[in-house]
Amino acid sequence: MNKRERLEQTIAGGQTDRPPVALWRHWPGDDQRAADLARSTVEFQQAYDWDFVKVTPASSYCLVDYGAQDEWKGSMEGTRAYTRRPILRSLDWTTLRALDPTRGSLGRQQECLKLVTDALGEAVPVIQTIFSPLAQAKNLAGQAELIRQMRTYPDRVHTGLNVLTESTLRFIESLKRLPIAGIFYAIQHASYGVLPEEEYRTFGLPYDRKILDTLPTRWWLNIAHLHGDLPMFKFASELNVQGINWHDANTEPDLAQGKTLFDGVVVGGLSQSDHLHLGTPGTVREAARAAMQRTNCRRFILATGCVTMVTTPLSNIRAAREAVESA
Secondary structure: OOHHHHHHHHHHOOOOOOOOEOOOEOOOOHHHOHHHHHHHHHHHHHHHOOOOEEEOOOHHHHOHHHOOEEEOOOOOOOOOEEEEOOOOOHHHHHHOOOOOOOOHHHHHHHHHHHHHHHHHOOOOOEEEEEEOHHHHHHHHHOHHHHHHHHHHOHHHHHHHHHHHHHHHHHHHHHHOOOOOOEEEEEEOOOEOOOOOHHHHHHHOHHHHHHHHOOOOOOOOOOEEEEOOOOEOHHHHHHOOOOEEEEOOOOOOOOHHHHHHHOOOEEEEEEOHHHHHHOOOHHHHHHHHHHHHHHHOOOOEEEEEOOOEOOOOOHHHHHHHHHHHHHO
């Protein structure tokens, strides 16, 4: 089977020659230039031959042109810390305007995607990371300030979320010209550790559904990521995606439970920290075997619950890739 055949059969719930596998990571420093991010992404794929490639820019790529600023301060996840947030008061939400997806930072990300798809060709499915409007709002204002304003000036926050949604939809529309397989949609607030269920239902879910329900039908590999502990997995069935990724190795539900709550593919099985970063090749292989047994290798992609840390031992990454060959 080639990569697309393996993934499409997995999505259909059928038997494959082996489970698909993919890891992804941030590229701090390289993620500030389209050519450097593309080269790092391509070389990671050439080194390990994943079944799909997730292009992972800094979370600020969709916010720089609003005035957000950030820098890498050594996070092992490779994420950047925000040093300037443009939303300082509730009225600032009403000043946002949808961005031109062909210019500025969004335009550079399209350039990166084109370089990646040109280099890898049609044989390797590529998906682009998209942050939910509420995740973007959090990065524009800061988590505490966003939640405070959601509760004190909800109409103004909704105004901002509508603009961020429109900007995201314009970016997705512009991606249709590229030969990508879909998107990796990062949701950061569908977590009981972050918000009450009703607040996510009000400020998150409607915008998530608006975006996911308008994806082009030819994008056949769309994955939603439910970030953090205690995910609101009850909403997974309302997300129009083929796969769900969450921190299954560290929080409930586990993979088997996830398959009963979501009709698509569960993506995970490995802890980014305990298995990949702090473990050994033996630890990784054991966790992969357990995940494959738990899912019966059906509707399952072996991956981590979040990004692979930048200091992860290469032997552990190799072990993850090799684990599926013995399935």
